[in-house]
Amino acid sequence: MSGPVMGDRFMYHNPDVFGYGEQAKGGPLTSEMHDLDLRDGTEVQFIEFDADSGWPIVEWVDSTGLGRITTIDPVLFDNQFLPA
Amino acid sequence: MTALSQGQMFQYAEQQALNAVFLKAQSPAVANTYLALSTTAIGALQSTEVSMAGASINEYATASGYARQNYNPTAASAASPSQLWNSAQITWGPFTAAPGTAQWGIACDAVSGTAAHTIAAFLLSSTRTPAIGDSLQAAAGTGAAGVGFICQV
Numbered sequence A: 001m002s003g004p005v006m007g008d009r010f011m012y013h014n015p016d017v018f019g020y021g022e023q024a025k026g027g028p029l030t031s032e033m034h035d036l037d038l039r040d041g042t043e044v045q046f047i048e049f050d051a052d053s054g055w056p057i058v059e060w061v062d063s064t065g066l067g068r069i070t071t072i073d074p075v076l077f078d079n080q081f082l083p084a
Numbered sequence B: 001m002t003a004l005s006q007g008q009m010f011q012y013a014e015q016q017a018l019n020a021v022f023l024k025a026q027s028p029a030v031a032n033t034y035l036a037l038s039t040t041a042i043g044a045l046q047s048t049e050v051s052m053a054g055a056s057i058n059e060y061a062t063a064s065g066y067a068r069q070n071y072n073p074t075a076a077s078a079a080s081p082s083q084l085w086n087s088a089q090i091t092w093g094p095f096t097a098a099p100g101t102a103q104w105g106i107a108c109d110a111v112s113g114t115a116a117h118t119i120a121a122f123l124l125s126s127t128r129t130p131a132i133g134d135s136l137q138a139a140a141g142t143g144a145a146g147v148g149f150i151c152q153v
Helices: A020-025 A031-036 A074-080 B010-020
Strands: A009-012 A044-049 A055-063 A067-071 A081-082 B034-038 B084-085 B089-092 B102-108 B116-130 B136-138 B150-152
Touching: A020 A031, A074 A081, B010 B116, B116 B150
Parallel strands: none
Antiparallel strands: A009 A044, A009 A081, A044 A055, A055 A067, B034 B102, B084 B150, B089 B136, B102 B116
16 A cells, blocks of 8 residues: 555544644643644645655644644554544 | 854755856755754754754654754845745644654754754744643744844845
């Protein structure tokens, strides 16, 4: 099975926890960080695999309307980012 | 003395600019530029670095949710000295591992990889040490000193 290519779209799916940052912390974020988190149901676009770590790099828009670029743990990318 | 000050261009960008305005070389095609974060101590970042592989760069590790963000600068101002700055807020993260203390923003020409050319360095007005789960946000520039990431020629 081939990996993602630039422009492929995925949906972050993690209904048990609000967002990607909250999952990493293992508990609630402050209200400001909560608003900036990559939340369940967000569509992301694959850019490339990071040249150093090999982690997938995705682009997405946060709840404030700001474009963001984030590296994603490869295991979580495989399990929680579903083709959109 | 090669230590950088705020908003100063690296050697690579200085060469690109001079060769372009004196019609010695074609400017590169229009493309995105990106803003990285660096933990290098003040006074230790070297203007002679030509790529993100430089020994004094010390970029945040990418296995942490961190990635370079679009710098998305304004057009250079019609003024002397001419300036440009980030046109929108810039937010890194959310971080999935503690990335250390950021001292600098570094503009470069690729979203990842140490082959990216260094363009300019911006000293943060205060250091930032994001925790796991945090995002790190910087204000949009306005052209006023001390607001956003301003580069001046």
